Amino acid sequence: MSVLTPHRHPGLNLGHTDPETHREAEETLFGFWVFLMSDLVLFALLFATYASMLGATDGGPGPRDVFEVSSAALETGVLLLSSLTMGMASIAMKYKEPPHRLYGWLAATLVLGLVFLGLEARDFIKMASEGATPQRSGWLSAFYALVSTHGLHVAAGCVWLALSIVQLAVFGLRSEVKLRIMRLALFWHLLDVVWIFIFSVVYLGGLA
Amino acid sequence: MPTTEGWWPLVFGRLSYDALPFYSGIATAAASLVVVGAITVAALLTWLGRWGWLWREWLTSLDHKKIGIMYVVIAMVMLARAVVEGSLMRAQQAIAFDNPGYLEPEHFAQLFSTHGSIMIFFMAMPFLTGIINFALPMQIGAREVSFPLLNSISLWLTAGGAGLMMVSLVIGKFSTGGWSGYPPYTDATFNPGVGPDYWIFAVTLGSLASTMTGINVAVTIYKKRCGGMNPFRMPLFCWTALCTSVLMIFAMPPLTVATGLLALDRYLGMHFFTNDGGGNMMNFANLFWLFGHPEVYILILPAFGVYSQVISNFSSKILYGYDSLIVATMCIAVLSFTVWVHHFFTMGQSADLNAMFGVATMTIGIPTGVKIFDWILTMAWGRVRFTVPMLYALAFMVLFVIGGLTGILLANPAVDFQVHNSVFLVAHFHNMLIPGLLYGMIAAYTYWFPKAFGFRLDEWWGRVAFGCWVAGFCLAFLPLYPLGLMGMPRRTQEFFEPDYLPFTIVAGVGALFLLAALASLVVQLVISIRRREELAVPGGDPWNGRTLEWGIPCPAPEYNFAVLPIVDARDAFHAAKEDGTAYPAHRIYSDIEVPKNSMTGVVFGISLAAAAFGLVWWMWWLAIVGVLAAIGAIVARSFVLDTMRIIPADEVRRQDQAWLTLVRRLPATDRETETTSANRGLAEAAAV
Numbered sequence: 001m002s003v004l005t006p007h008r009h010p011g012l013n014l015g016h017t018d019p020e021t022h023r024e025a026e027e028t029l030f031g032f033w034v035f036l037m038s039d040l041v042l043f044a045l046l047f048a049t050y051a052s053m054l055g056a057t058d059g060g061p062g063p064r065d066v067f068e069v070s071s072a073a074l075e076t077g078v079l080l081l082s083s084l085t086m087g088m089a090s091i092a093m094k095y096k097e098p099p100h101r102l103y104g105w106l107a108a109t110l111v112l113g114l115v116f117l118g119l120e121a122r123d124f125i126k127m128a129s130e131g132a133t134p135q136r137s138g139w140l141s142a143f144y145a146l147v148s149t150h151g152l153h154v155a156a157g158c159v160w161l162a163l164s165i166v167q168l169a170v171f172g173l174r175s176e177v178k179l180r181i182m183r184l185a186l187f188w189h190l191l192d193v194v195w196i197f198i199f200s201v202v203y204l205g206g207l208a
Numbered sequence: 209m210p211t212t213e214g215w216w217p218l219v220f221g222r223l224s225y226d227a228l229p230f231y232s233g234i235a236t237a238a239a240s241l242v243v244v245g246a247i248t249v250a251a252l253l254t255w256l257g258r259w260g261w262l263w264r265e266w267l268t269s270l271d272h273k274k275i276g277i278m279y280v281v282i283a284m285v286m287l288a289r290a291v292v293e294g295s296l297m298r299a300q301q302a303i304a305f306d307n308p309g310y311l312e313p314e315h316f317a318q319l320f321s322t323h324g325s326i327m328i329f330f331m332a333m334p335f336l337t338g339i340i341n342f343a344l345p346m347q348i349g350a351r352e353v354s355f356p357l358l359n360s361i362s363l364w365l366t367a368g369g370a371g372l373m374m375v376s377l378v379i380g381k382f383s384t385g386g387w388s389g390y391p392p393y394t395d396a397t398f399n400p401g402v403g404p405d406y407w408i409f410a411v412t413l414g415s416l417a418s419t420m421t422g423i424n425v426a427v428t429i430y431k432k433r434c435g436g437m438n439p440f441r442m443p444l445f446c447w448t449a450l451c452t453s454v455l456m457i458f459a460m461p462p463l464t465v466a467t468g469l470l471a472l473d474r475y476l477g478m479h480f481f482t483n484d485g486g487g488n489m490m491n492f493a494n495l496f497w498l499f500g501h502p503e504v505y506i507l508i509l510p511a512f513g514v515y516s517q518v519i520s521n522f523s524s525k526i527l528y529g530y531d532s533l534i535v536a537t538m539c540i541a542v543l544s545f546t547v548w549v550h551h552f553f554t555m556g557q558s559a560d561l562n563a564m565f566g567v568a569t570m571t572i573g574i575p576t577g578v579k580i581f582d583w584i585l586t587m588a589w590g591r592v593r594f595t596v597p598m599l600y601a602l603a604f605m606v607l608f609v610i611g612g613l614t615g616i617l618l619a620n621p622a623v624d625f626q627v628h629n630s631v632f633l634v635a636h637f638h639n640m641l642i643p644g645l646l647y648g649m650i651a652a653y654t655y656w657f658p659k660a661f662g663f664r665l666d667e668w669w670g671r672v673a674f675g676c677w678v679a680g681f682c683l684a685f686l687p688l689y690p691l692g693l694m695g696m697p698r699r700t701q702e703f704f705e706p707d708y709l710p711f712t713i714v715a716g717v718g719a720l721f722l723l724a725a726l727a728s729l730v731v732q733l734v735i736s737i738r739r740r741e742e743l744a745v746p747g748g749d750p751w752n753g754r755t756l757e758w759g760i761p762c763p764a765p766e767y768n769f770a771v772l773p774i775v776d777a778r779d780a781f782h783a784a785k786e787d788g789t790a791y792p793a794h795r796i797y798s799d800i801e802v803p804k805n806s807m808t809g810v811v812f813g814i815s816l817a818a819a820a821f822g823l824v825w826w827m828w829w830l831a832i833v834g835v836l837a838a839i840g841a842i843v844a845r846s847f848v849l850d851t852m853r854i855i856p857a858d859e860v861r862r863q864d865q866a867w868l869t870l871v872r873r874l875p876a877t878d879r880e881t882e883t884t885s886a887n888r889g890l891a892e893a894a895a896v
Contacts, residue, residue: 031427041461056486135480138486141478176849
């Protein structure tokens, strides 16, 4: 018997520890990667729209007037940390560690995701109170559309995390549940990647 | 009439009695037709007691063939509406010299907007998606697509979008901004009504559906091919489906972004495309055509695939230049992302930029030319049979080359400046889409119909329809070339230049032929259903086919293949017939897993369509309920783990052996008699 199944996919492979789920994962995970690619095109276009509207402040506030690097950096830290906890959850699942660890890591990811959303909402409210609403200018429209599309994805990820915890409790570690957590992990890490670009292009680029 | 205060706006938003179409006789008639049609269908289903059957056998089915057929049904219903709309416009222009005619300018603008939106998003897209869904898994020797539930969700999103288009005919006025929905025609200042909102949400539902279809089809092709079916043994239709699905994956998101941002402008007062506040309409043009040009190839590539199958099949020859056709298809798919600016050469870019996009556009002519030569050489020295699908393929080759040449003219920015926004352009893209896409889809419908329902379509009425489509296209659109060169602008409701009139009258006559073509398709279907015993081809191979789907019964069983095939050649079924190994008697059968029915797709699609209707009319409660119901459907589904049904091996054996016994008793048909009732679906070459 071959040590590794021939099909491997980027991301967590279950080849050694759970060959059966690994085989099922092949098609599902490939499909999810293709979806993520399509989703990235959506973000790419929102970035392009944002870039093309950098100067379109219409006499209203610009990046230097409304961005706070400390808050954005804090959000970055929280989201990166949540990716770490998500990774730990994947490892706990792969190596069949005691179930409370998987629950714990997933719950930690969920809490960090919610904290991130809270911080982002705080930023938005503060900006709006200073008159930097999405209606103020083309640049602000593009800013809010890009950042809140990411935020909406994180919110969807949080719902998915909560659902995964419930499904773990209801079904245990069945391969269907595992496959969903594997896809959730890919989704969550992708949101991290997109955020790195938002932090670099929107916040750091805007304040540079 | 309480429409702005009290409880009314909370419940009905901005919907009021004014939304009913009594402002014009034609609009009232059209709306009545939709309502009467819907009531008739519902009454008929109730009278026949077929609601349960419809729900179990069709609406909730996850069988890729049934989903494909439902897509085609949507496409045909929408085709009927949009052809009628086109004819109304042709009739208007045929009498519009110095005469306001019978259509108000605003009504005319609604007509060209719905005609274009429907033809692209709810006729062409569902038609090709349906054909791919139906034929592709069988061609690669698979039993299912990779994600059957996602497939159903895509279908129901498309149905929801199409339904919204139909509702817009009855309640409220549609957008006047054309199928491309350019602001400022569609922004809240110019048009605060519901029309652009209908357009935004109908198109968005269709766009999301197509993205998911793209993912599904691409993964199916990558992961579900049967043993021995390496990529370079796939029928060419599969390659074109692959390229189309990849284009869908990358090109639908720009449309979703464009409509999404336009919605933000209209609903939340943002400034993406507005004239003030730092908005920039050019961003919409770029986003839209970043989708819109690949879309053209999403539409045409599957038709190229169909022609490749049809021409090879009815020339009784292996496809000439298979590898070059694959390379050409790939080149077209890649180049399609490099030419979008040619849709707005006149909108202010530098000459150098225009030149670059002009050259890129002309480059696409090269791979397309390669294809034409390959098809001609496939026919050369073959025994060409002039069946209905082949007739469409021949008409396509002649007419498409003309359209291609006018495209090369338009690709030159200097020429484009002269004829842009004229009916020359209208002639050009109808010349690509009618002989290209529509003929291809009707050819596919005729070609694969027996595989879906077990009997052929009536040949004579098929020819009548073919004649009408060709005559109709030529009369209705070829006059628009000279008319465009004479300077007639597109989307003109009334004109004052007497020289235009003879041409618009000829075009009007062409529209009558197109209506006749549509009617012929209906007659053909009715007559074929009546004569289904006579036209039945239970043997499964009415056309002496070459690819795997012809080696299974007509209609195809739910599981497609009793035993999954293993292939060692291109045109695997043809090779098997040559070797005498077609119709093998299997010794071992296994249990087959097929996906159970699911109502998730139905609930999801209808909920989101309801939410879209709520957004259009500012009934916020309905929008919230619809979105929550859609999410709820997915969450509920995630708790269903028992999603597959087993067809026992004994049942498969019984069905397969009964069919093989039948095949052995069937008389073999030679190619001279394949269009007569002697054709029982067993080809002479393969007589067992």
